[in-house]
Amino acid sequence: MDFELSSDQKLLLTSLEGLLDPFRSPPIGGHRYVEYSVELQAELIKSGFLDVASESGYGLLDAALLVEEIASCPVSVEVAASTLISPLIGGFGSPIALSWGVDRPARYLKQAKIVCLFRHDGVLVGTPAPDELDPIESVVAYPLATLRAVPSDAVHYTGNIAATIRRRALIGIAAEAAGVMRGALQLTVQYVKDRQQFGHPLGDFQAIQHRLAEDAQLIHACRTLAFRAAYEDDDRHAAVACLYAQEAIRKIIYDCHQFSGAMGLTLEYPLHLWTYRLKYLQGEAGGKARQGQLLAQEVWRPQAAADGRQAYA
Amino acid sequence: MEFGWTEAQQAVRGKVCSFLDAHLPSRWEQMACLSPGSEAVTNFSKSFCPSLAEAGLLIPHWPAEYGGADASTWEHFIIGEQMWEAGEPRGPQYYNVNWIGPTIMKFGAPEQKELHLNRMRQGDVIWCQGFSEPSGGSDLAALRTRAERKDDRYLINGSKIWTSYARLAEFCFLLARTSSERRAISVFLLPMDRPGITVRPIQSVVGDGDLHEVFFDDVEVHESERLGPEGGGWEVVRYALNFERIGIPRYALALRTLHRSVAALIRDDGFSEAVQGAAASAYAACEAARLLVYEVVDQRARSSPSTGITSMARYAIVTAERGVADFVLDWTPHLFASDEDPMVATHHKRAIAAGIAVGAAEIQLNLIARDMLGLGASRGL
Numbered sequence: 130m131d132f133e134l135s136s137d138q139k140l141l142l143t144s145l146e147g148l149l150d151p152f153r154s155p156p157i158g159g160h161r162y163v164e165y166s167v168e169l170q171a172e173l174i175k176s177g178f179l180d181v182a183s184e185s186g187y188g189l190l191d192a193a194l195l196v197e198e199i200a201s202c203p204v205s206v207e208v209a210a211s212t213l214i215s216p217l218i219g220g221f222g223s224p225i226a227l228s229w230g231v232d233r234p235a236r237y238l239k240q241a242k243i244v245c246l247f248r249h250d251g252v253l254v255g256t257p258a259p260d261e262l263d264p265i266e267s268v269v270a271y272p273l274a275t276l277r278a279v280p281s282d283a284v285h286y287t288g289n290i291a292a293t294i295r296r297r298a299l300i301g302i303a304a305e306a307a308g309v310m311r312g313a314l315q316l317t318v319q320y321v322k323d324r325q326q327f328g329h330p331l332g333d334f335q336a337i338q339h340r341l342a343e344d345a346q347l348i349h350a351c352r353t354l355a356f357r358a359a360y361e362d363d364d365r366h367a368a369v370a371c372l373y374a375q376e377a378i379r380k381i382i383y384d385c386h387q388f389s390g391a392m393g394l395t396l397e398y399p400l401h402l403w404t405y406r407l408k409y410l411q412g413e414a415g416g417k418a419r420q421g422q423l424l425a426q427e428v429w430r431p432q433a434a435a436d437g438r439q440a441y442a
Numbered sequence: 443m444e445f446g447w448t449e450a451q452q453a454v455r456g457k458v459c460s461f462l463d464a465h466l467p468s469r470w471e472q473m474a475c476l477s478p479g480s481e482a483v484t485n486f487s488k489s490f491c492p493s494l495a496e497a498g499l500l501i502p503h504w505p506a507e508y509g510g511a512d513a514s515t516w517e518h519f520i521i522g523e524q525m526w527e528a529g530e531p532r533g534p535q536y537y538n539v540n541w542i543g544p545t546i547m548k549f550g551a552p553e554q555k556e557l558h559l560n561r562m563r564q565g566d567v568i569w570c571q572g573f574s575e576p577s578g579g580s581d582l583a584a585l586r587t588r589a590e591r592k593d594d595r596y597l598i599n600g601s602k603i604w605t606s607y608a609r610l611a612e613f614c615f616l617l618a619r620t621s622s623e624r625r626a627i628s629v630f631l632l633p634m635d636r637p638g639i640t641v642r643p644i645q646s647v648v649g650d651g652d653l654h655e656v657f658f659d660d661v662e663v664h665e666s667e668r669l670g671p672e673g674g675g676w677e678v679v680r681y682a683l684n685f686e687r688i689g690i691p692r693y694a695l696a697l698r699t700l701h702r703s704v705a706a707l708i709r710d711d712g713f714s715e716a717v718q719g720a721a722a723s724a725y726a727a728c729e730a731a732r733l734l735v736y737e738v739v740d741q742r743a744r745s746s747p748s749t750g751i752t753s754m755a756r757y758a759i760v761t762a763e764r765g766v767a768d769f770v771l772d773w774t775p776h777l778f779a780s781d782e783d784p785m786v787a788t789h790h791k792r793a794i795a796a797g798i799a800v801g802a803a804e805i806q807l808n809l810i811a812r813d814m815l816g817l818g819a820s821r822g823l
């Protein structure tokens with residue numbers, strides 16, 4: 130166990146910093162529901178950051194660190210699937226869209242080089258054809274579209290690879306949600322320090338402090354659980370991380386909006402660029418109900434050891 | 443950053459588990475249910491801890507010069523985690539090994555070390571912690587018990603409350619005021635058989651032996667029984683609490699209880715999808731608490747100063763305890779209301795205090811808000 134970043138991990142994140150700097154602040158005068166950044170997506174591809182999991186000396190944990198860090202910015206770019214899933218399907222390019230069903234809204238379909246379509250019998254991986262897509266206009270802060278049909282060139286993955294793709298999707302959701310939540314909380318904490326009512330900054334009131342402190346604890350745990358899931362790369366840790374994140378999201382969204390008052394509901398104020406990504410992530414991959422079942426099956430299969438003692442290996 | 447166990451760490455865990463298998467009596471679970479401060483567990487601890495010491499598992503983390511093996515913080519922690527999961531067969535003696543012993547090593551005079559550390563490493567001495575008072579709970583600095591100097595002695599007058607293990611303790615790690623100035627507090631290593639001490643058990647829902655009132659009526663202590671300088675009590679307490687920052691690994695017993703409850707549901711064909719979801723949420727809350735605690739252990743192992751992560755870990759533990767206790771009440775209420783599974787009862791009695799003892803949950807939130815979020819200090823810090 131070592132909770133400090135290694136020198137390689139620090140180097141990775143420091144070199145990412147320069148690239149992310151211009152995207153840390155919300156675009157001025159954006160007033161848009163979605164801030165998909167073509168530039169950042171291209172930079173990430175060009176600089177090789179998205180290939181980190183396949184580089185020697187690096188792995189999935191490092192990929193998850195990147196996913197979390199990039200997600201904390203107020204722009205949406207596709208990182209999770211490109212770093213965590215791409216190595217499994219031969220790295221055909223980036224972005225990669227994940228779709229949980231034909232006719233269901235999915236992120237990045239229009240921008241994607243590849244789509245992974247999850248089905249009960251495995252995962253279909255193919256090229257989304259532009260004329261088979263219907264873009265969606267919505268309040269969600271991710272670019273969304275639906276797939277009208279299965280891509281004609283789709284390869285059908287089953288068994289272990291399909292299970293691994295699915296698991297990595299959960300790890301990606303957990304790491305991404307942790308980063309988005311962190312960004313949302315950071316903005317909100319700054320807001321309650323700046324905004325004065327009753328002669329004090331809002332952040333002096335204990336009722337507000339306690340909820341934000343609970344949020345900080347939840348988010349810290351989300352990050353660490355996501356990193357551990359990436360490190361272990363097994364179904365149990367992936368389900369724990371994703372479940373915990375999808376449960377935390379609802380409270381983080383509610384509190385961040387609540388303490389930002391009416392300002393937080395405007396497009397002028399950037400909070401929605403985080404919270405309306407979270408709203409999408411909350412139900413992704415079946416949401417907490419699905420993750421809960423997955424986890425229960427992992428932990429209590431075939432049934433709990435009768436004396437309740439745990440394995441720590 | 444990495445999350446693996448070393449082989450040595452796994453070996454320690456294996457050794458502790460085998461030790462527990464070999465040394466816990468068949469009716470241990472019924473006994474554990476009586477709480478660590480009960481007469482039965484306290485007495486049991488006086489034979490269990492000497493065997494633990496013989497196996498090198500009582501104080502391996504103490505320095506060799508005090509009879510330990512200079513083992514790592516992690517080794518010490520793994521032992522504590524397994525002990526708590528088992529229902530804490532060390533009884534009240536976990537105090538001694540975790541923080542009273544190490545605090546005496548730091549501040550004790552040679553004779554104090556000789557007397558107390560020897561007893562602790564033998565594994566048969568019981569201590570209690572006399573901090574809280576009717577006037578000083580979360581606001582410990584409001585304590586009123588006085589130690590008035592008379593030449594080379596002090597006369598102690600006042601009272602303590604909620605003092606766990608007091609009735610069967612041989613010594614008390616006592617905080618008392620040595621002048622009227624709010625922060626002028628000193629620590630005494632007080633034998634509990636001194637004339638003038640009265641202990642009254644308080645009946646409670648947390649089990650026997652966990653709550654007492656202790657009254658001091660002109661109790662004499664010699665200055666050689668003071669730990670650290672007069673008026674220097676806060677420094678001693680801060681040092682002691684720094685050991686306590688890891689706290690009790692409560693999620694370990696919580697998880698065990700959750701497994702018991704689920705096993706009962708599976709047996710009765712009641713582990714439906716809805717129940718699975720609820721069980722998974724409680725499980726995830728325990729895992730979150732576990733990882734945050736591990737981060738605190740890691741900080742302590744590096745001798746880094748305590749950060750807001752400590753408060754986060756404590757708050758996550760409270761959430762996990764509540765998650766499991768609620769799961770049991772929601773889905774296996776019969777296990778709560780009966781003595782069918784003593785470990786479920788054990789957990790419930792201990793979990794109920796999680797958000798109160800050793801710094802209330804709200805105090806942890808105050809600290810997170812101040813130390814991690816940089817928000818203005820709320821009252822009570």
Ligand SMILES: Cc1cc2nc3c(=O)[nH]c(=O)nc-3n(C[C@H](O)[C@H](O)[C@H](O)COP(=O)(O)OP(=O)(O)OC[C@H]3O[C@@H](n4cnc5c(N)ncnc54)[C@H](O)[C@@H]3O)c2cc1C
Nearest residue numbers: 571572573574579580604605606795799800802804821822
């Ligand atoms: C099982 C058990 C064993 C114990 N064993 C010992 C022992 O061995 N030795 C010992 O010295 N003490 C012991 N204690 C006492 C424990 O340390 C105190 O209960 C604790 O410090 C809280 O003090 P209090 O109970 O007086 O609560 P109070 O300080 O009266 O607080 C009550 C509640 O008010 C809220 N609160 C208090 N302050 C604030 C604030 N600033 N901001 C927001 N909310 C606040 C919290 O919710 C708190 O739980 C034990 C307690 C329990 C439950």
